Amino acid sequence: MNRMSEYIIEIDSATKEYKSEGATFVALKGITIRIRKGEFVSIVGPSGSGKSTLLHLLGCLDIPSSGEVYLDSMAISKMSPDDLAVARNRKIGFVFQAFNLSPTLSVFKNVELPLMIGDMDESRRAPIVRECLSIVGLSDKEKSMPSQLSGGERQRVAIARALANKPEMILADEPTGNLDSKSGKDVMDFLASLWEERGITVVIVTHEPVVAAYSQRVVHIRDGKIEKETLQKPTRAKGGDHIKLKEFESARGA
Numbered sequence: 001m002n003r004m005s006e007y008i009i010e011i012d013s014a015t016k017e018y019k020s021e022g023a024t025f026v027a028l029k030g031i032t033i034r035i036r037k038g039e040f041v042s043i044v045g046p047s048g049s050g051k052s053t054l055l056h057l058l059g060c061l062d063i064p065s066s067g068e069v070y071l072d073s074m075a076i077s078k079m080s081p082d083d084l085a086v087a088r089n090r091k092i093g094f095v096f097q098a099f100n101l102s103p104t105l106s107v108f109k110n111v112e113l114p115l116m117i118g119d120m121d122e123s124r125r126a127p128i129v130r131e132c133l134s135i136v137g138l139s140d141k142e143k144s145m146p147s148q149l150s151g152g153e154r155q156r157v158a159i160a161r162a163l164a165n166k167p168e169m170i171l172a173d174e175p176t177g178n179l180d181s182k183s184g185k186d187v188m189d190f191l192a193s194l195w196e197e198r199g200i201t202v203v204i205v206t207h208e209p210v211v212a213a214y215s216q217r218v219v220h221i222r223d224g225k226i227e228k229e230t231l232q233k234p235t236r237a238k239g240g241d242h243i244k245l246k247e248f249e250s251a252r253g254a
Helices: 051-058 081-091 107-117 122-135 151-163 181-198
Strands: 007-020 023-036 040-044 066-071 092-096 169-173 201-206 217-222 225-231
Touching (some): 007 051, 023 051, 040 051, 066 081, 107 122
Parallel strands (some): 092 169
């Protein structure tokens, strides 16, 4: 069955159940959501509502108990684990609240990781890593260790890592949750600029209204179901300046 090509990710009637000690917990209950290419979407809801579980399905990190997930028109249930891992690595960049940087690797090596996983030649990796670090303003930190960086800097390294494979979509799980207000605003301005200037699809899980205000569409989830969706004009936090991203095409080639 052919799917509509305007969507980068689709979830159709997905249920997600977890079983433990004979009990079943239903985290998602028949969720249907479609994310268009180039869209900026926020997923909001109270703790325990199922929003992080939904993000895992959107990121193809998990499969539903029933229903289907389509990544760029392909049903992930029909893909082998290896093929799915390759497609996910090429199409999706992840940014997490806890940064998820390797503490034993330098900033440069952390950003290089997805390129290594994707078996890119070593000669091609270094220029891409340096361009991504330049985009987030951390060219002077490539030899630093994560422990030597502030929280805001570590999150910017995570964004650089998410950009390394030039993904079509970035998924961010509470990306400002561990940051002070200024660092959080800087991170959101970077993500908004990626969407505005490069057309990258951005999906964010958040409980903060000021973060959700950056998006075009807000999906409200409660008790494992989509409660409502709101379309809005994206607005930035007061005092936000537009960040002009540097081009980073040259080192990638065809």
